[in-house]
Amino acid sequence: MAFDSLSAFLDMGGYAKYVWPAWGLTLCALIGFAVWARMERRQLIRQLERRRRREARSA
Template sequence: MSWESFWYMGGYAAYVWPAYGVTALVLAANLVWPVWQRKQLFRQLAIKQKRAQSK
């Protein structure tokens, strides 16, 4: 088996590689999204806390 045949995937490369790409994007989003949401939550809580203290 040569590298060329590996990349070509027996003619199915047009379907296989995009599927790998989508899977990688979903996995990355599952790692990044909760971190981003947590930061947003802490920002919103800090804003609410500042408003409550200024009243």
Template sequence: MAFSSLNEFFAMGGHAVYVWAAWGVTALLMLVILWHARQERRQLLSAVKRRVRREKAQRHAQPYDAPPAQEPVNSAQGDVRNDA
């Protein structure tokens, strides 16, 4: 082991302030990133749910208009001229 005692380990040979501050800042930033990602996920899911509800409401408010059925074309009665 590089340090003879646990106390010496935490002192880091006189550099403890810098080392532990770096660890603390890194841990804090990781927590902030995690919190921010969770907030964005919640907002995104909420927006998607609102959009789905809005689209469902619009579909139920407007009746479905089926496209008009096309009549089959009969080749014997079509617009074909017989100039014989």
């Protein structure tokens, strides 16, 4: 362990305002991409279902 306490860890030796935004935005971006891809898939499947129902009605 490189830090003695949780507050020392959060303080990052005085560099908290540089380290945490860099880490935060990067990890948020990764999570964001995964969530986005999942929503994209759901939306596409919903569209397929909608078209299917429409075509079933007109047939």
